[in-house]
Amino acid sequence: AVVSTQSTGTRIYSxxxxxxxxxxxxxxxxxxxxxxxxxxxxxWQFTIFLDKPVVWRHFWNCKLISHNEYNTIWTFxxxxxxxxxxxxxxxxxxxxxxxxxxxxRPQTVTKSFVEFEK
Numbered sequence: 001a002v003v004s005t006q007s008t009g010t011r012i013y014s015x016x017x018x019x020x021x022x023x024x025x026x027x028x029x030x031x032x033x034x035x036x037x038x039x040x041x042x043x044w045q046f047t048i049f050l051d052k053p054v055v056w057r058h059f060w061n062c063k064l065i066s067h068n069e070y071n072t073i074w075t076f077x078x079x080x081x082x083x084x085x086x087x088x089x090x091x092x093x094x095x096x097x098x099x100x101x102x103x104x105r106p107q108t109v110t111k112s113f114v115e116f117e118k
Contacts, residue, residue, distance in 0.1 A: 014035050014036055014037050014038040014039075014113055014115060015035070015036040015038065016033060016034075016035050016111065016113045017033065017034040017035075017036075018031070018032075018033050018108070018111055019031070019032045019033075020032075020107075020108055022105045022106065024101060024105055025101065026101075027098050027099050027100065027101035028096065028097070028098055028099075029054050029095075029096075029097045029098070029099060029106055030094075030095070030096050030097075031048065031093075031094070031095040031097075031108070032092070032093070032094050032095075033046065033092075033093040033094075033111070033113070034090055034091070034092055034093075035090065035091045035093065035113050036088065036089075036090050037085040037086060037087055037088065037089040037090070037091070037115065038087060038115075039087055039115065040084075040085065040086050040087060041084075041085050041115035041116055042083065042084055042116065043077070043078065043083060043115070043116045044077065044078055044082075044085065044113065044114060044115045044116065045065065045075055045076065045077055045112075045113075045114050045116075046062060046075070046076045046077075046093060046111070046112070046113045047073065047074065047075045047076075047111065047112045047114075048073070048074045048095070048108060048111050049072065049073050049108065049109040049110045049111065049112075050071075050072045050073075050074075050106050050107070050108060050109060051072070051106060051107050051108075051109050052072065052099060052100075052104060052106045052107075053070055053071035053072055053099060053100070053106075054071060054072075054074075054097040054098070054099045054106050055071055055097055055098050055099070056074055056095050056096070056097040057096055057097055057098060058094075058095070058096040058097075059076065059093070059094060059095045059096070060092075060093070060094045061079060061082055061091060061092055061093050061094070062076040062077060062078060062079060062082070062093050063076060063077055063078070063079055064076055065077045076093070085115065
């Protein structure tokens with residue numbers, strides 16, 4: 001079952017620089033995201049939507065909130081030191097994961113970084 005991770009409050013969208021690297025022969029995927037905060041907020045969520053299963057083994061500056069049973073939708077939230085964010089602040093997020101090397105490369109379908117005022 002998919003677990004809802006939606007927070008209440010006003011949503012604010014910040015600038016997101018996103019880079020992914022796929023090492024096909026090793027079945028590995030790396031993602032690096034730099035978020036430039038637009039407006040002060042007390043909470044945030046980062047969600048990655050993939051076109052095939054990836055199991056994120058290591059991630060930093062965030063914690064896992066949920067993932068779907070197919071390992072294609074992953075939602076992360078803040079660590080204690082990144083919960084309260086301010087305008088102009090940059091947050092660096094990183095993810096290393098594995099996928100089945102069946103000849104198809106995983107790709108990010110979309111991603112979302114959403115801040116919440118409450």
